[in-house]
Amino acid sequence: MAITGSCHCGNVSWELDEAPEWATECNCSLCRRIGAVWAHVDIETVTLNAAHDATFPYIQGAETFALHICRTCGNATHWEPLDAGTDEDAVMAVNLRMADPFVLQALDIRHLDGAETGHYLD
Numbered sequence: 001m002a003i004t005g006s007c008h009c010g011n012v013s014w015e016l017d018e019a020p021e022w023a024t025e026c027n028c029s030l031c032r033r034i035g036a037v038w039a040h041v042d043i044e045t046v047t048l049n050a051a052h053d054a055t056f057p058y059i060q061g062a063e064t065f066a067l068h069i070c071r072t073c074g075n076a077t078h079w080e081p082l083d084a085g086t087d088e089d090a091v092m093a094v095n096l097r098m099a100d101p102f103v104l105q106a107l108d109i110r111h112l113d114g115a116e117t118g119h120y121l122d
């Protein structure tokens with residue numbers, strides 16, 4: 001079943017072909033602040049509906065990915081690698097907090113130790 005999410009103002013939305021196997025909460029310095037719950041997915045399975053200038057990218061730390069934030073309502077909607085290039089296995093993530101609550105209620109939430117080890121704690 002496809003699932004969709006959108007920011008509060010509706011300028012940015014995404015659609016996944018199917019629900020992820022689990023959702024991820026991460027304790028890194030960025031994720032813990034914004035309270036996101038992520039679905040990590042192959043880029044090619046995501047449909048993004050947003051004008052190019054609808055978001056601003058926040059690039060931090062190792063500068064390998066950009067967190068995208070809606071310019072209008074400030075919601076953090078997704079992150080993408082800065083240079084996916086031709087990598088067929090490139091992964092991005094969408095913030096499941098943008099979806100209807102029942103989407104998250106149906107998923108197991110796993111805890112990623114992004115602050116220290118980069119591994120799942122469960």
Ligand SMILES: [Zn+2]
Nearest residue numbers: 007009070073
């Ligand atoms: Zn918005």
